[in-house]
Amino acid sequence: MEYGRLRPGDPGGSDRYEPSQCTPSRTNRRRRLILIFLISLALILVSALSAVLVLGLRSGNGSSNTDKSAPHRIRPSQAISRTCGHTRYPNLCVKSLAEFPGAEAATEHDLVHISFNVTLQRFSKALYLTSAINSLPMPPRVRSAFLDCIELLDDSVDALSRSLSSVAGGKRAGGSAQDVMTWLSAALTNQDTCSDGFSDVIGNVKDQVATQLKDLSELVSNCLAIFSASGGKDFDGVPIQNRRKMLASEVSYSTGHGEEEEGFPAWLGRRERRLLQMPAPAIQADIVVSMDGNGTCKTISEAIKLAPEYSSRRIIIYVRAGKYEEDNLKVGRKKINLMFIGDGKEKTIISGGMSIFNNMTTFHTATFAATGAGFIARDITFVNWAGPEKHQAVALRVGADHAVVYRCNIIGYQDTLYVHSNRQFFRECDIYGTVDFIFGNAAVVLQNCSLWARKPLAMQKNTITAQNRKDPNQNTGISIHACRILATSDLLGSVGSFPTYLGRPWKLYSRTVYMQSYIGGHVHPRGWLEWNATFALDTLYYGEYMNYGPGGAVGQRVTWPGYRVITSTVEANKFTVGQFIFGSSWLPSTGVAFLAGLTV
Numbered sequence: 001m002e003y004g005r006l007r008p009g010d011p012g013g014s015d016r017y018e019p020s021q022c023t024p025s026r027t028n029r030r031r032r033l034i035l036i037f038l039i040s041l042a043l044i045l046v047s048a049l050s051a052v053l054v055l056g057l058r059s060g061n062g063s064s065n066t067d068k069s070a071p072h073r074i075r076p077s078q079a080i081s082r083t084c085g086h087t088r089y090p091n092l093c094v095k096s097l098a099e100f101p102g103a104e105a106a107t108e109h110d111l112v113h114i115s116f117n118v119t120l121q122r123f124s125k126a127l128y129l130t131s132a133i134n135s136l137p138m139p140p141r142v143r144s145a146f147l148d149c150i151e152l153l154d155d156s157v158d159a160l161s162r163s164l165s166s167v168a169g170g171k172r173a174g175g176s177a178q179d180v181m182t183w184l185s186a187a188l189t190n191q192d193t194c195s196d197g198f199s200d201v202i203g204n205v206k207d208q209v210a211t212q213l214k215d216l217s218e219l220v221s222n223c224l225a226i227f228s229a230s231g232g233k234d235f236d237g238v239p240i241q242n243r244r245k246m247l248a249s250e251v252s253y254s255t256g257h258g259e260e261e262e263g264f265p266a267w268l269g270r271r272e273r274r275l276l277q278m279p280a281p282a283i284q285a286d287i288v289v290s291m292d293g294n295g296t297c298k299t300i301s302e303a304i305k306l307a308p309e310y311s312s313r314r315i316i317i318y319v320r321a322g323k324y325e326e327d328n329l330k331v332g333r334k335k336i337n338l339m340f341i342g343d344g345k346e347k348t349i350i351s352g353g354m355s356i357f358n359n360m361t362t363f364h365t366a367t368f369a370a371t372g373a374g375f376i377a378r379d380i381t382f383v384n385w386a387g388p389e390k391h392q393a394v395a396l397r398v399g400a401d402h403a404v405v406y407r408c409n410i411i412g413y414q415d416t417l418y419v420h421s422n423r424q425f426f427r428e429c430d431i432y433g434t435v436d437f438i439f440g441n442a443a444v445v446l447q448n449c450s451l452w453a454r455k456p457l458a459m460q461k462n463t464i465t466a467q468n469r470k471d472p473n474q475n476t477g478i479s480i481h482a483c484r485i486l487a488t489s490d491l492l493g494s495v496g497s498f499p500t501y502l503g504r505p506w507k508l509y510s511r512t513v514y515m516q517s518y519i520g521g522h523v524h525p526r527g528w529l530e531w532n533a534t535f536a537l538d539t540l541y542y543g544e545y546m547n548y549g550p551g552g553a554v555g556q557r558v559t560w561p562g563y564r565v566i567t568s569t570v571e572a573n574k575f576t577v578g579q580f581i582f583g584s585s586w587l588p589s590t591g592v593a594f595l596a597g598l599t600v
Helices: 026-055 078-084 090-098 108-131 140-173 177-197 204-213 216-232 258-262 270-277 300-306 569-573 583-590
Strands: 287-289 315-319 322-325 329-331 338-342 348-352 368-370 376-378 381-384 396-398 403-406 409-411 417-419 423-427 430-433 435-440 443-447 450-453 462-467 477-481 484-487 511-515 541-545 563-565
Touching: 078 090, 078 108, 078 216, 090 108, 090 216, 108 140, 108 204, 108 216, 140 177, 140 204, 140 216, 177 204, 177 216, 204 216, 287 300, 300 315, 300 329, 396 403, 423 583, 430 435, 435 450, 450 462, 462 477, 462 511, 541 569
Parallel strands: 287 315, 315 338, 322 348, 329 368, 338 376, 348 381, 368 396, 376 403, 381 409, 396 417, 403 423, 409 430, 417 435, 423 443, 430 450, 435 462, 443 477, 450 484, 477 511, 511 541, 541 563
Antiparallel strands: none
16 A cells, blocks of 8 residues: 555444444434534624624715615725735635625724634534534444534634634733634634545535535635734744743743752742642542542543533542543533543553544544643543554544643554644653654644654554644644654664654645754654655745754755754744743643743
C-alpha cells in the first residue's frame, strides 16, 4: 500500500459499531437534537434582531423610499469595499455584508460586528437545518460523521456567540482580542473537521449536510481577516504580539532560591502549591471514582455525568488506581473547569480500542475527549490499544480552551494525540505513536515532554506531527519546547528500515516548531516529510531553534521555502508559552509549573 495518511474517517472494515456505556440512548440523543433544533431557531431570531443593536439604529436616509419591486442590486459602500478587500473571499464578503439590513450606512468598525453577526446567523441556521435530518436512516459510518457535525456546529455557534459579544460589548463581555482570534480559529477548524468526516462517503445525508455547510468556512475566514485588519490580530504569519509584551524575565522559574526551589512560580498561592504537592488520596475531591465501589461512583463516565455544568469553580474528580476500559469518554462543552487527578500515570489507566475500523470517523475514535474549557488532567495514562494495523485510533482528543495535561502518558500508534482546537498546554508527558501521532489545529505548547516514536507497520514512515492550519489568519500551531524526541527499543532495533520525521503538512498553512529540544539519532537528517509532492511547501512554517542531540543537526535539512532555522531569540520567543498561547495570563490558576519564555 502506498504510504500516506489515510484521510480522517477512512473505512476500515465491516465491524459493527457498538455504542459504549457513555453513548446516550437513541431516545436521549433524539431529545438532545430536538433541543439543539429549538435553541438554533431561537439563535437565528435573536441574531437577526441584533442587527438593530449592532448598527445602533444608524440607517435612516432614504432606505424606506427604495423601490421594493425592483430586484435588489448589491452596490457596496466604500466601507464595505475596503473591509472586504482584506479578506480571502471578497465576493462572498461583499454579498454577505451588503445584504445585511443597514449595512450600506455602516462604518468599517460597524462592519466587524456585522460580519460576525452574519456568520453567526448562517451557522445557527445550518445547525437548525442539519439537526432536522436526524431521523433519516444512516449507516453507522455516516451516522458517526453526522453526529460529529452536529457537535462541531453546536460548538461553533457557541464560539461565534462569544466572539460577537466580545466585539460588540468590549472588555465587559470578557473576551480579549486573543480570545476572539482563538474562538474564530476554532470555529473554522470545526468546519474543516466536519467536512473531513464526510470526505469518503456518498449519499443523501452527505449532500444535505454539504448544502448547509456551504460557505461557512469562507465566512469564518472572512471574519478572521476583517477582525485582524481592524487591529484585533496579534500576529501575521509568524505570531507577533503587538499588545502584550511578556518577556521571560517577567516570570521567574529558577530553582535555586526562595520559594521557587520547589519548581513552582513564586506567585502561586499556598493552596495551589499544596494541591500540586499533595498525594492524590489526600486531596479533597468533589467526586471519587473507584472500581471497588468505595468511591462516589465506579466508572469515569458516571463521574462526568455527576459533574455540574458551567461550574464557576474547579471541580476535582479523583480517579483511583485501576484500568478503566471505557471507550469514547467525553467531557462536553458545558462541563467546564473539570480537573481529573489519578494515582500516577503507571497506576490510573483509561483505556479503549476504537478505530476507524469500527465504522467511525477519526474524531469519534478517541478513548477520552475533552471540549469543556479549563480541562485539566494529571497523573493519568490515556491509551488506545487498537494497534498499528487499525490505522487512525486516537487515545486523547482535546478541543478545550485553556486545557492543561500534566504528567500523563498518552499511548497509541497512528493519530495518538489529537490537539484539535483552542489553547492547550502539555507538561511532563510521555506521548507514544507512529504516523502523525500528534496532530490537529490547536494553539498548543508541549513543554518538557518525551515524544516516543514506535515501530510502525511495514513500509510506513513515522511522522511525529501533522499540523492542519488551514487559514493564514488562524493563531494556531504546534510548539515543542524543551522536549526529548526519542525512540522506543523496538524501533531502535530496526531504525534503518523505519525513518522518523519531525512532521509533515496536513493542510496548507501547517505550522510547527521545535525549540531547545533533544532530538535522537532515529530522526532522518532531512527532518521533515512532504505530504504530497510540493503541497504546502511554500506556505507552511516549520522552524527549528537551538535543538541538540544526534538528530539535531540542520545541515542536511529540507530546503523548502517555508522551512527555516530560527536564529533570532525574538522570533523564537513568539512560540513560547508566554507569547504563543498567552499562558502567563491563565496557566497560573491551574497550579501547573511552566516556563513562560526561552530557557537560558
